[in-house]
Amino acid sequence: MKSSSGFHVDLPPWPEVDFAAFGETETLPLSRIQKLTAGYLSRNWLAIPQVTHHDEADITSLDACRAQLAEQCGSRVTPLAFIVKALAQGLREFPRFNASLDADGQNLIVKKYFHIGIAVDTPSGLLVAVIRDCDKKSVVELAGEIHSISARAREKGLPMSDMVGGCMTISSLGNIGGTAFSPIINAPEVAILGVTKAQWKPCRNDNAIDWRLMLPLALTYDHRVINGADAARFAVFVADVLGRPQSLIE
Ligand code: CAO
Numbered sequence: 001m002k003s004s005s006g007f008h009v010d011l012p013p014w015p016e017v018d019f020a021a022f023g024e025t026e027t028l029p030l031s032r033i034q035k036l037t038a039g040y041l042s043r044n045w046l047a048i049p050q051v052t053h054h055d056e057a058d059i060t061s062l063d064a065c066r067a068q069l070a071e072q073c074g075s076r077v078t079p080l081a082f083i084v085k086a087l088a089q090g091l092r093e094f095p096r097f098n099a100s101l102d103a104d105g106q107n108l109i110v111k112k113y114f115h116i117g118i119a120v121d122t123p124s125g126l127l128v129a130v131i132r133d134c135d136k137k138s139v140v141e142l143a144g145e146i147h148s149i150s151a152r153a154r155e156k157g158l159p160m161s162d163m164v165g166g167c168m169t170i171s172s173l174g175n176i177g178g179t180a181f182s183p184i185i186n187a188p189e190v191a192i193l194g195v196t197k198a199q200w201k202p203c204r205n206d207n208a209i210d211w212r213l214m215l216p217l218a219l220t221y222d223h224r225v226i227n228g229a230d231a232a233r234f235a236v237f238v239a240d241v242l243g244r245p246q247s248l249i250e
Contacts, residue, residue, distance in 0.1 A: 009046060033125030033157070044187045052182040052194075052220040053231040057239035059198055060213045065245040066139075073140045079198065079215065080118070080172050081143035085248045086241040087193060088114040088134040091167055094234045096226055098167045100188035108225060117166030117186060118146060120153040127153045128186060130166040139249050170195065174215070183220050190225040193238070194218035215242065 019025045030038070062082050070077045091098040091114055099110045114135040117128040129149040134142060152158060171183040172195040183194035198215040217239060221231045241247060 031124040033122075033127065037126050040187070041184055044184050048185050048187065049223045050185050050220050051223050051228065051231070052218050053228065053235055054180055055217045055219070055232075055235035055239055057215045057217060057242040058203075058212050059215045059242055059245075062242055062245040063198070063213050065249065069140060069249065075140075075144060076147060077140060077143040078146070079174065080146055080170070080195075081139045082242060082245055082248055083170060083172070083193070083195060083238075084116050084118070084131060084134050084142050084146070085137075085139050086238050087116055087168060087170065089241050089248075090234055090238045092135065093237055094230065096230065097191050097221075097234055099190055099225060101190070101222075101225060105224070111167050113167070115166050117163075117169035117189075118150065119169060119171040119183075120150045122154045122157070124157065127158055128163055128166065128169055129153050129158055130163060132165075168192065174198065178216075180216055180218055183218060185220055185222055190222040191231075191234075192220050194220065 059079060059082075062079060066077045066079060066082065095110050096108070098114070099108045101107070102109055113133065115130050115132045116134045117130045120127045120129050129146075131137075131142065131145050131149065137145070149158070149162065152162075166186070166189060168189050169183075169186040169192045171192060173181065174195050174197050176197070178196035179199070180196060181194050183192045185192050194217070196216045196218070198213050200211050201214045202209045203212045203214075204210075217235055219231055219235050221234075226234075
């Protein structure tokens with residue numbers, strides 16, 4: 001395989017094992033989406049020197065705020081809508097995160113738009129639905145769009161036009177669980193934000209213990225484009241914005 005940086009990888013052949021020789025088995029064909037995803041994930045895993053940085057955001061106020069918003073607008077507002085909005089602010093503040101290397105890895109293309117991909121778990125495999133111009137939409141609009149596009153993705157899949165042009169992807173496992181993971185970058189993007197389940201944690205507040213709802217963040221970045229200190233600053237910025245949800249709904 002030749003990567004955008006021009007290196008070649010020679011791998012030993014995949015082990016061929018007769019599993020049935022060791023016990024009963026069943027063969028399940030992969031879906032078209034699963035096969036495509038497998039190829040892209042393998043390429044991205046091999047070709048990008050990627051590092052995952054972990055942080056957490058205090059979303060105690062955000063959780064109260066989203067319940068209030070949901071009541072006002074009469075529809076569901078999950079934390080993800082706030083995360084999309086906060087990420088768009090992060091991309092504006094840190095333009096190297098809103099960029100892609102060109103095909104031969106010689107130039108960085110910095111985007112002036114803020115389209116964010118959402119990984120959606122569908123019965124036929126993983127799809128990334130792209131929400132356009134997230135900086136210009138309200139949290140309630142984003143919540144509605146996330147809900148409708150993920151429902152469409154699950155019911156009948158998405159046209160290519162709904163899956164291209166993203167600046168950065170969010171992989172949210174928050175509705176399922178987990179404390180941390182390492183999401184793989186969705187090339188040619190240079191970073192991906194993973195989110196797992198928010199947990200109530202005791203935090204020291206002066207000499208008392210305060211229970212806070214903490215959201216784990218896992219930021220995987222392309223180390224050719226982003227250095228560790230900037231990744232840490234980016235994560236702190238996004239966490240700080242999520243900690244002040246009023247700033248996202250004003
Ligand atoms: N912590 C705690 N609860 C969370 C949460 C978090 N981080 N994120 C969501 N939740 C809650 C929601 O608030 C909702 O509860 P309420 O109805 O009480 O508000 C519940 O979990 C279910 O949320 P949801 O999944 O319906 O909606 P969402 O906006 O959070 O996520 C989507 C939408 C499309 C991202 C999600 O359904 C999905 O497909 N996730 C899987 C993505 C995936 O597979 N990633 C891995 C990619 S790499 O293999």
